[in-house]
Amino acid sequence: MRAFAHDCDFSLRRGIPNGLEFGSATISYGPILVKKSMKLSAIASALDVRLENGSPDTEITGLNRIEHAGPGELTFVSNPKYSAAARTTRASAVIVGEDFPAISAAMLRAKDPYLTFARALELFHQPVRYAAGVHPTAVVDASARIGANAHIGPYVVIGQDVEIGTNAVLLAHVVIYRGVKIGDHFFAHAHSVVRENCRVGNNVLLQNGVVIGADGFGFAKTAEGRWHKIPQPAPVVIEDDVEVQANSCIDRASVGETRIGRGVKVDNLVQVGHGSRVGEDALLCAQVGLAGSSEIGNRVILTGQVGVVGHCKVGDDAIVTPQSGVAGDIAAGALVSGAPAVDHKLWLKYSAILPRLPEIARAVRSKARKE
Numbered sequence: 275m276r277a278f279a280h281d282c283d284f285s286l287r288r289g290i291p292n293g294l295e296f297g298s299a300t301i302s303y304g305p306i307l308v309k310k311s312m313k314l315s316a317i318a319s320a321l322d323v324r325l326e327n328g329s330p331d332t333e334i335t336g337l338n339r340i341e342h343a344g345p346g347e348l349t350f351v352s353n354p355k356y357s358a359a360a361r362t363t364r365a366s367a368v369i370v371g372e373d374f375p376a377i378s379a380a381m382l383r384a385k386d387p388y389l390t391f392a393r394a395l396e397l398f399h400q401p402v403r404y405a406a407g408v409h410p411t412a413v414v415d416a417s418a419r420i421g422a423n424a425h426i427g428p429y430v431v432i433g434q435d436v437e438i439g440t441n442a443v444l445l446a447h448v449v450i451y452r453g454v455k456i457g458d459h460f461f462a463h464a465h466s467v468v469r470e471n472c473r474v475g476n477n478v479l480l481q482n483g484v485v486i487g488a489d490g491f492g493f494a495k496t497a498e499g500r501w502h503k504i505p506q507p508a509p510v511v512i513e514d515d516v517e518v519q520a521n522s523c524i525d526r527a528s529v530g531e532t533r534i535g536r537g538v539k540v541d542n543l544v545q546v547g548h549g550s551r552v553g554e555d556a557l558l559c560a561q562v563g564l565a566g567s568s569e570i571g572n573r574v575i576l577t578g579q580v581g582v583v584g585h586c587k588v589g590d591d592a593i594v595t596p597q598s599g600v601a602g603d604i605a606a607g608a609l610v611s612g613a614p615a616v617d618h619k620l621w622l623k624y625s626a627i628l629p630r631l632p633e634i635a636r637a638v639r640s641k642a643r644k645e
Contacts, residue, residue, distance in 0.1 A: 310335070310397075310398050311333050311334065311335045312333070312334050312397065312398075313330060313331055313332065313333060313334070314328055314329065314330055314331070314332040314333075314334055314366070314367055314380060314382075315330030315331070317334060317348070317367075317382070317394065317397065318330075318382055320393075320397060321382065321384070321390055321393055321394060321397075323369070323382045323383060323384045323390060324382070324383045325380065325381070325382055326376075326380070326381045326382075326383060327376065327377075327378075327379070327380055327381055328366075328367055328379070328380020328381065329380070332366050332367065332380060333346060334346060334347065334348050334366060334367065335347065336348070336398060337349065337391070337394060337395055337398060338365070340356050340359045340360060340363050340365065340368070341359060341363075343363055343364060343365035344364045344365065345364060345365075345366055346366055347365050347366060348365060348366065348367050348368075348369065348382075348394060349363060349365040349367075349368050349369070349391075350368060350369035350370070350387045350388065350390070350391035350394075351368060351369070351370050351371075351374065351387060352371070352386075352387040352388040352391075357374075357375075360374075360377050360379070361377050361378070363379060365379055366379065366380060367379060367380040367381065367382060368380070368381055368382070369381075369382045369384055369387045369390050369391050369394065370382070370383060370384070370387055371383070371384065371385075371387055372384070372385060404425035404427075404443050404445075405425065406422075406423045406424060406425055407425060407426070408424075408426040409426060409427050409428045409429075409430070411428045411429050412426045412427070412428070412429065412430040412431070412432070413429075413430070413431045413432070414426065414430075414431075414432045415432060415433055415434045415435075415436065415452075417434050417435050417436075418432045418433070418434070418435070418436040418437070418438070419436070419437045419438070420432070420436075420438045420442065421438060421439045421440035421441070421442065421458065422440045422441070423440055423441045423442075424438065424440075424441070424442045424443075424444070425442070425443045425444065426444050427443075427444055427445040427446045427448070427464075428446045428447070429446055429447045430444045430445075430446070430447065430448045430449070430450075431448075431449045431450070432444075432450045433449075433450060433451050433452035433453070433454070433470075434452040434453070435452055435453050436450050436451075436452065436453070436454050436455075436456075437454075437455045437456065438450070438456045438460060439456060439457045439458035439459070439460065439476065440458045440459070441458060441459050441460075442456070442458075442459070442460040442461070442462075443460070443461045443462070444460075444462045445462065445463050445464045446464045446465075447464050447465045448462045448463075448464065448465070448466050448467070449466075449467045449468075450462075450467075450468050451467075451468060451469045451470040451471075451472075451487075452470050452471075453470050453471040454468050454469075454470065454471065454472050454473075454474070455472075455473050455474070456468070456473075456474040456478070457474060457475045457476035457477075457478070457514070458476045458477070459476055459477045459478075460474060460476075460477075460478055461478070461479045461480070462480045462484075463480060463481050463482045463484075464482050465482055465483050466480040466481070466482065466483060466484040466485070466486075467484070467485045467486065467487075467488075468480075468486045468487060469485070469486060469487030469488060469510075469526065470487065470509075471487075471507075471509045472486055472487040472509045472510045472511070472512070472526070473509060473510070473511045473512065474486070474512045475512055475513045475514035475515070475516070475536070476514045476515070477514055477515045478512055478514070478515070478516050478517070478518075479516075479517040479518070480517075480518050481517070481518065481519040481520040481522075481542075482520045482521070483520050483521040484518045484519075484520070484521070484522055484523075485522075485523045485524070486510050486512065486518070486524050487509060487510040487524070487525070487526045488523055488525055488526065489506040489525065489526060489548075490504075490506045490525040490526055490527055490528060490532075490547060490548020490549065490566060491525065491547065491548065491566070492504035492506060492528050492548060492566070504528050505528060506525070506526045506527060506528050506548060507526070507528070508526055508527035508528060508529055508530055508531050508532070508549075509526055509527075509531055509532075510524050510525070510526050510527075510531065510532045510533075510534070511531050511532070511533045511534070512524075512534045513533070513534060513535050513536040513537075513538075513554075514536050514537075515536055515537045516534055516535075516536070516537065516538050516539070516540070517538075517539050517540065518534075518540040518544075519539075519540060519541050519542045519544075520542045520543075521542055521543050522540050522541070522542060522543060522544040522545070522546075523544075523545055523546070524540075524546040525545075525546060525547055525548045526548060527548040527549040527566075528548065528549070529549075530549055531549075532546065532547075532548055532549055532550055532551075533550075533551045533552070534546070534552050535551075535552055535553045535554040535555070535556065535572070536554045536555070537554050537555040538552050538553075538554065538555065538556050538557075538558070539556075539557050539558070540558045541557075541558060541559045541560040541561075541562070541578075542560050542561075543560055543561045544558045544559075544560070544561065544562045544563070545562070545563045545564065546558070546564045546568075547563075547564050547565045547566040547567070547568060547584065548566045548567075549566050549567040550564045550565075550566065550567060550568040550569070550570070551568075551569050551570065552564075552570045552574075553570055553571045553572035553573070553574065553590065554572045554573070555572060555573045556570050556571070556572065556573060556574045556575070556576070557574070557575045557576065558570075558576050559575075559576060559577045559578045559580070559596075560578045560579070561578055561579045562576045562577075562578070562579070562580050562581075562582075563580075563581045563582070564582045565581075565582060565583055565584035565585075565586075566584045566585075567584050567585045568582045568583075568584060568585070568586055568587075568588075569586070569587040569588070570582070570588050571587075571588055571589045571590035571591070571592065571606065572590045572591070573590060573591045574588050574589075574590065574591065574592050574593070574594075575592075575593045575594070576588070576594050577593070577594060577595055577596045577598075578596045578597070579596055579597045580594045580595075580596070580597070580598050580599075580600065581598075581599045581600065581613075582600040583599075583600060583601045583602075586600050586601070586602060586603055586604070587603045587604070588600060588603070588604040589603075589604055589605050589606030589607065589608065590606045590607070591606055591607045592604045592605070592606060592607060592608045592609070592610070593608075593609045593610075594610055594611075594615060595609070595610070595611040595618065597613070598610060598611050598612055598613055598615040599612075599613030599614055599615060600614070600615050601613075601614040601615070602614065612624065
């Protein structure tokens, strides 16, 4: 185990209460909960927003939804649906837009209330930090090169010729296959897997159960009607600042590569087929399925349960609404719905007519008989 990495050579000791000691550092595998309180003026300053109608000395101890927030809590309004709730909320302060009507509670006026609320959450909920060290049960190949300050948790397996950058966190049962190259600030939650020869950039986060680089679903039919497996040696490339959430799979390709662009966010239970390309800052929401060789443009939003047929292209900034089926190319900037997906306004007309189809059919048959 001491043949670990060039600058990650830790002295391991067993039997330390409440954790494991690596050199002079003690690792605790549970979160440290700290009760935090901030004055409203300090929050306004940290978020660069304007305080109105409230005391700067008001103490804020947490954040909550507008329906449930009470004294000492901060909430927000970004959806007009909740404007009425802002007038009756018990929260000590509300983050609102710059043109939001005045209310009795203290207001923090922001250009983007939703983004500001997200930043406020960061003030009160710091992520758990993991001390550098290697758990005694981890299996790390002697040829692996791991950067400084790595945290390697219980039963992690790191294969031959793997390279991982600085400040990595690999939690229990993570498996990194041979030949994988990973950048700085990599975070892999328990049971995530990166398969052989894949490439992962900086600041990449894998949630529990993610599989990067499993074989693509490629089979050729023989003359006898059987399925012959097509080799899938080409890697997955994950660019910087990508997050892949729980139990999603991004498959490797037979030729070329499968590529996920910078800043892409992938929700739970998403399938990205072999040879697909997803552009920068795209969102793939829960249960989206991309068949092989799909091309998804920059900043595209595929909402829940959208399916994309193989070899289709979805242009930059397009939005596909829930449960839609993309069976052909989608133009840049389009908003589409339905299966097959069509212009959203046209789909709304289809939907309005659908309940009347029996009535329309009867009218057509009646007219046909008269003629």
